[in-house]
Amino acid sequence: MPLAAEDGTPIGALELCNKVVGPFEASDLKLLTLAAGQASRVIQLHRARADQAKSDRLASIGQMLSGVLHDLRTPMTIISGYAQLMSDCSDATERRQHCEHILRQFENMSSMTREVLAFARGESNLLVRKVYLQKFVEEIAAHLKQEFAGRSVVLDIDAEYRGTAFFDETKLLRVVHNLARNASQAMGSGGGTFRIVVREEAGEWLVFEFTDDGPGIPEELEGRLFEPFATSGKREGTGLGLAIVKKIVEEHGGTVTCETRRGPVHGTSFVVRLPRERAEAR
Numbered sequence: 576m577p578l579a580a581e582d583g584t585p586i587g588a589l590e591l592c593n594k595v596v597g598p599f600e601a602s603d604l605k606l607l608t609l610a611a612g613q614a615s616r617v618i619q620l621h622r623a624r625a626d627q628a629k630s631d632r633l634a635s636i637g638q639m640l641s642g643v644l645h646d647l648r649t650p651m652t653i654i655s656g657y658a659q660l661m662s663d664c665s666d667a668t669e670r671r672q673h674c675e676h677i678l679r680q681f682e683n684m685s686s687m688t689r690e691v692l693a694f695a696r697g698e699s700n701l702l703v704r705k706v707y708l709q710k711f712v713e714e715i716a717a718h719l720k721q722e723f724a725g726r727s728v729v730l731d732i733d734a735e736y737r738g739t740a741f742f743d744e745t746k747l748l749r750v751v752h753n754l755a756r757n758a759s760q761a762m763g764s765g766g767g768t769f770r771i772v773v774r775e776e777a778g779e780w781l782v783f784e785f786t787d788d789g790p791g792i793p794e795e796l797e798g799r800l801f802e803p804f805a806t807s808g809k810r811e812g813t814g815l816g817l818a819i820v821k822k823i824v825e826e827h828g829g830t831v832t833c834e835t836r837r838g839p840v841h842g843t844s845f846v847v848r849l850p851r852e853r854a855e856a857r
């Protein structure tokens with residue numbers, strides 16, 4: 576008995592062998608026809624689900640790739656900055672330090688590449704480790720010095736909390752870079768102050784506040800600020816930065832909120848809240 580899809584495409588066959596009592600009869604054929612119909616439907620349904628899962632996965636890989644490509648510009652900019660510093664530097668110790676920064680950026684780039692490949696294999700893409708905030712904040716400061724190079728942005732970091740927390744360091748650095756770049760772009764050529772506060776809340780949450788004194792978020796973005804491709808007032812904005820920020824924070828079981836003021840007293844504040852302990856231990 577052939578098994579066929581709805582459009583008639585053959586997908587298999589059912590065969591009956593060795594009836595115990597007597598020869599095969601018309602009633603056997605009827606039963607076989609019914610069973611073949613059921614089997615064909617189940618096979619088709621299963622194939623359709625497998626196809627859907629595959630295309631969902633491909634779509635997510637596409638989204639993730641665009642996020643990673645977006646953020647690969649950061650380490651590339653930093654590498655080029657340190658390479659330029661090295662070319663004018665005669666002091667061997669200083670050159671070694673620049674070299675270390677460059678190598679660290681290569682690590683970031685390869686961890687971002689690994690992230691996409693791990694996801695394509697169906698593995699989790701969050702590398703949660705114990706982080707010493709004191710060191711992390713120093714790293715942020717060094718990175719943002721590069722990010723703000725040539726712009727009159729004052730960086731003001733207030734690390735009230737200097738203990739430990741669990742998160743994916745490379746991904747959090749991507750969050751910081753995206754928020755810092757937006758702030759510096761919003762403050763424009765006149766510059767301003769970008770302030771970062773790191774604190775602990777109720778012993779449970781690690782809170783980062785990022786505040787700038789730029790002109791505030793354009794009104795037209797209200798309600799869709801964190802959506803992919805929501806961008807305004809930038810010639811080369813893709814609108815992915817804040818969507819990436821939100822995705823990374825939520826992967827950690829955290830939240831990100833934004834407050835903004837336009838007018839005479841203006842500025843924008845993003846607050847990122849992460850569970851301080853490992854998400855799975857909570």
Ligand SMILES: Nc1ncnc2c1ncn2[C@@H]1O[C@H](COP(=O)(O)OP(=O)(O)OP(=O)(O)O)[C@@H](O)[C@H]1O
Pocket residue numbers: 645753757758761787789790791792793796800805806807808809811812813814815816817818843
């Ligand atoms: N600190 C800020 N001050 C004022 N406006 C901001 C600030 N941060 C974000 N915005 C506004 O929100 C929009 C979305 O930001 P997002 O980072 O998602 O995309 P983008 O910066 O336009 O492009 P991309 O980050 O992909 O290069 C920006 O275009 C900008 O108009």
Ligand SMILES: [Mg+2]
Pocket residue numbers: 753756757815816817
């Ligand atoms: Mg941006």
